[in-house]
Every structure is written in C-alpha cells, then in structure tokens.
Amino acid sequence: MSSFWSMWIIVLTVISIALIVWLLFSNRKITASKENQTTGHIYDGIEEYDNPLPSWWFKMFVISIVFAIGYLIAFPGLGNFPGLLNWTSVGKWEKEVARAEQANDALYAGFMTTDTQTLAANKKAMRIGKRIFANNCAICHGVNGEGSYGFPNLTDQDWLYGGTPELIQTSISQGRNGAMPAWNAMFDNDGLEAMAQYVKNLASTDLDTDSPAGKKFAMLCASCHGAEGQGNQAMGAPNLADNIWLYGGDAGQIKHSIASGRGGQMPAHHDKLSAEKIHLLTAYVYQLSQQQ
Ligand code: HEC
Ligand code: HEC
Known part of the structure; x- marks a missing residue:
C-alpha cells in the first residue's frame, strides 16, 4: 500500500475518534434543571427520559476509545507505518516464509546429497517434487507429465534429449530448443x-x-x-x-x-529454481518415466 493511503486511513481514524469523544462529552453535560425531563417522544404511552448515559456505559466507551488510540499507535500495520510494535501484515508474512524456508532448507540439504535414483524411490521427496512440478511444469507438460501437442510426454521412455538423470537435469536447468528447419x-x-x-x-x-x-x-x-x-x-x-x-x-x-x-522451446530453469528444486524435479521426472 502506498504511504498516501496509509496516511489517509490514519487521519480518518483519528478524526473519527475525536468526533466520538466530542459527541460523548457534549452529551454528558445535562443541567440540573433538565434532570428527569422527557425527550417529548411518546410511543404508545411510553415516554423517554433525557438523562445522561449510565456511568458504566460511559466508562466502557472511554475504555474502548483509549484502546483504539493505543491500538493505532502500537499496530497501524499499514504500508509504511509499522507502528510502535513494528508489526505489518507484510512483515508477518515475510517472517512466516523465512521460517518455512529454514525448515525446508534442512530437508532440501538432505535431498541434495542423495543421488537421483535413491531420491526417486523416496515417497516424501516425490510428494514435494510433484508439487514443484505442478507449480512450474504442469502448464506445459500436463498435471501428470503426460504432455500434449508440442509438449513432450515425460512419462514414457521416448526421449528427445535423453532420459538419464544427467540429461534430464540438463533439459530442466539449461532449457532446450528444438530446431527443425523448414523444407x-x-x-x-x-x-x-x-x-x-x-x-x-x-x-x-x-x-x-x-x-x-x-x-x-x-x-x-x-x-x-x-x-x-x-x-x-x-x-x-x-x-x-x-x-x-x-x-x-x-x-x-x-x-x-x-x-x-x-x-519447440523448453525454457531454462536454473535462474528460476534453486539447485535443490532442480535436483528434486530431475528425480521426479526420472521416476515418472520408470513407472511403466
Ligand atoms: C513453456 C512451456 C514449458 C515449461 C513451463 C516447461 N517445459 Fe519442459 N519442455 C517444453 C518443450 C516445448 C519441450 C520440448 C523442446 C523441444 O521440442 O525441443 C520440453 C522438454 C522437456 C524435457 C526434455 C524431454 C525429452 O524428451 O528429452 C524435460 C525433461 C522437461 N521439459 C522437463 C520440464 C520440467 C521438469 C519443467 C518444470 C520445471 C518443464 N519442463 C517446464 C516446454 C516446457
Ligand atoms: C538440423 C536437423 C534436422 C534436419 C536436417 C531435419 N530435422 Fe526434422 N526435426 C528436427 C528436430 C530438432 C525436430 C524436433 C523439433 C521440436 O522439438 O520442436 C524435428 C521434428 C521433425 C518432425 C516432427 C516429429 C514429431 O514427433 O512430431 C518431423 C515429421 C520431421 N522432423 C521430419 C523431418 C524430415 C522429413 C526431414 C528431411 C526433409 C527433417 N525432419 C530434417 C531436426 C531436423
């Protein structure tokens, strides 16, 4: 969010709080002569006194105003105004991502030292591989790697560039350009x-x-x-x-x-995916072709 809109919301909130405070106190002053006067409204014979707010209600109201001001100072959470506690929703999200990545790093480091064939037999690794495949490869190669017109099937033994772990990894990492001349x-x-x-x-x-x-x-x-x-x-x-x-x-x-x-163009992925993810995907694609 731009700082203009953050400021806009903060100013609006402050003005509303000020108005509410004014409304609350201006209504509290009732002169003694007016005590127990009615407002003049009559509904089916029921009349309404024009007395001040009960004091418990008034106190609750004041407490909620104090809370609102405290909240505004501590957690605006708006764009460039992180507030006293330095809390923003973006900051919270970034912390969560960093925590998840740390957990993943340890997991991936373990995968990285495992060779492709062993990794291909690891159910947990293949579940993660399937997700990475779904996010990065399925748009072209299909959800199950079955391919479609112009996009090779990765589940068969028919390879354009080769189905050994090394060649699969090169395809993913460096990309491939099929060049069939026009005749x-x-x-x-x-x-x-x-x-x-x-x-x-x-x-x-x-x-x-x-x-x-x-x-x-x-x-x-x-x-x-x-x-x-x-x-x-x-x-x-x-x-x-x-x-x-x-x-x-x-x-x-x-x-x-x-x-x-x-x-046909297979885009290079070495700049989009970490070496760990490419290693996992290599094992995943290798494993797809071994299932038949
Ligand atoms: C934009 C579409 C596209 C995306 C995204 C894509 N590919 Fe490809 N891929 C292709 C095309 C097209 C080819 C065939 C290139 C050719 O015709 O020479 C190919 C070829 C390959 C090959 C070589 C197949 C063979 O027979 O040798 C592998 C392996 C492969 N892709 C894996 C992946 C993986 C894993 C991902 C996800 C990280 C991925 N691809 C993402 C389009 C894509
Ligand atoms: C310079 C190398 C080269 C030459 C020469 C060449 N091709 Fe190709 N051809 C390719 C490549 C590479 C592809 C795969 C293109 C892609 O991946 O998009 C291909 C694809 C094809 C396909 C499509 C195959 C499919 O699975 O759909 C046909 C058909 C084909 N070539 C026929 C021929 C014929 C016939 C000739 C001779 C007149 C010829 N090619 C000459 C490299 C060549």
Whole structure:
C-alpha cells in the first residue's frame, strides 16, 4: 500500500475518534434543571427520559476509545507505518516464509546429497517434487507429465534429449530448443506428400529406401533423424520410426512439420529454481518415466 493511503486511513481514524469523544462529552453535560425531563417522544404511552448515559456505559466507551488510540499507535500495520510494535501484515508474512524456508532448507540439504535414483524411490521427496512440478511444469507438460501437442510426454521412455538423470537435469536447468528447419523450398506438393508418407512408413518394415522420397530422406533428413529415422538425442531430433509424435502423426501434421519446420522451446530453469528444486524435479521426472 502506498504511504498516501496509509496516511489517509490514519487521519480518518483519528478524526473519527475525536468526533466520538466530542459527541460523548457534549452529551454528558445535562443541567440540573433538565434532570428527569422527557425527550417529548411518546410511543404508545411510553415516554423517554433525557438523562445522561449510565456511568458504566460511559466508562466502557472511554475504555474502548483509549484502546483504539493505543491500538493505532502500537499496530497501524499499514504500508509504511509499522507502528510502535513494528508489526505489518507484510512483515508477518515475510517472517512466516523465512521460517518455512529454514525448515525446508534442512530437508532440501538432505535431498541434495542423495543421488537421483535413491531420491526417486523416496515417497516424501516425490510428494514435494510433484508439487514443484505442478507449480512450474504442469502448464506445459500436463498435471501428470503426460504432455500434449508440442509438449513432450515425460512419462514414457521416448526421449528427445535423453532420459538419464544427467540429461534430464540438463533439459530442466539449461532449457532446450528444438530446431527443425523448414523444407518448403525443397519440395513441390507431390514431393511433400510422398515424403510425409515415407516418414509415416518409417515405423514399418517394408520401407523403400530407393524411392525418390527415400533418397531425399537420406540426403536431407538422415543427418539429424538418422538413416532409419531413429532420431538423434544429441540434437533433439525425434525418433520418427516409433509412432510417438510430438506434433501428431497424421499426414497433415507431418507435412506441416516438414514444410514449415518446428521450434519447440523448453525454457531454462536454473535462474528460476534453486539447485535443490532442480535436483528434486530431475528425480521426479526420472521416476515418472520408470513407472511403466
Ligand atoms: C513453456 C512451456 C514449458 C515449461 C513451463 C516447461 N517445459 Fe519442459 N519442455 C517444453 C518443450 C516445448 C519441450 C520440448 C523442446 C523441444 O521440442 O525441443 C520440453 C522438454 C522437456 C524435457 C526434455 C524431454 C525429452 O524428451 O528429452 C524435460 C525433461 C522437461 N521439459 C522437463 C520440464 C520440467 C521438469 C519443467 C518444470 C520445471 C518443464 N519442463 C517446464 C516446454 C516446457
Ligand atoms: C538440423 C536437423 C534436422 C534436419 C536436417 C531435419 N530435422 Fe526434422 N526435426 C528436427 C528436430 C530438432 C525436430 C524436433 C523439433 C521440436 O522439438 O520442436 C524435428 C521434428 C521433425 C518432425 C516432427 C516429429 C514429431 O514427433 O512430431 C518431423 C515429421 C520431421 N522432423 C521430419 C523431418 C524430415 C522429413 C526431414 C528431411 C526433409 C527433417 N525432419 C530434417 C531436426 C531436423
């Protein structure tokens, strides 16, 4: 909150307290001649005396005013005016976070010295990993890491960049950029159709590598995707022969991949997440892929 609004609320509160005090005392002075006079209001024969407030009521009122002033001085809790006790809701929250982090630090330090495989079998660590995943990764990879169009499934054994703990950790920490060039200049319509069919067919056994599309594949594509389309994890080139598709396996999507290229981006997380969290996530992702 800006200090203007803090000041505004403090001034309003002080003015209201002053008004209440004035109202209270100005009504207390009743001259003796007026004692036991009625206000003149009559309701069904019931009349109302115009006497001062009972003294117990008056004292309670004064006590509550004193309390209000004391409270205002001790705990304004408003933005830049922390008050005598130095209490603000932001300060309280910061203290709570610091306490929670301290507790977590000890826990994370223990995880940090545990290797990925052992950590992946630790139920408590995996529960925390699941939460970190939900907060940072699920928007792209899905709540259970199942992936979706353009976002790889992390629960299978099919890896773009590799599924060892080291490679998973590199993917998370450094990020990845898939770079599939656009080949529209190299194909006419029929050539593109034939190439898409050839790619679709890579999974089958009767592949005609001597066909025009087969020759073009060897020339243009094999350097990244491998001679049989088996992929190359060093370049993040997907296996095209396993019937698992990042962008869909129908002819339309395959043609689109070939003609326009693809550029999937996995953001780097080393500047967003602590080394401890990345280590936990590595174990969590590793464990996802081991469940099948
Ligand atoms: C903005 C979306 C996005 C977010 C957020 C994201 N990822 Fe990714 N991730 C991707 C994309 C896209 C790829 C594939 C990159 C490519 O196509 O080359 C990928 C790839 C990966 C890979 C490599 C998969 C393989 O097959 O080799 C891993 C592991 C991974 N992400 C884990 C994570 C984890 C853990 C998090 C959370 C810290 C995360 N990602 C957050 C989009 C995202
Ligand atoms: C420079 C390396 C490179 C070359 C050459 C290359 N690709 Fe790719 N290709 C990639 C990469 C990397 C990806 C993954 C893109 C991503 O992660 O977003 C990819 C993705 C694809 C996909 C999508 C796969 C899926 O799972 O959805 C198809 C289809 C494909 N390439 C076909 C081809 C064909 C056909 C050729 C030859 C005409 C070719 N590629 C040449 C690197 C290459």
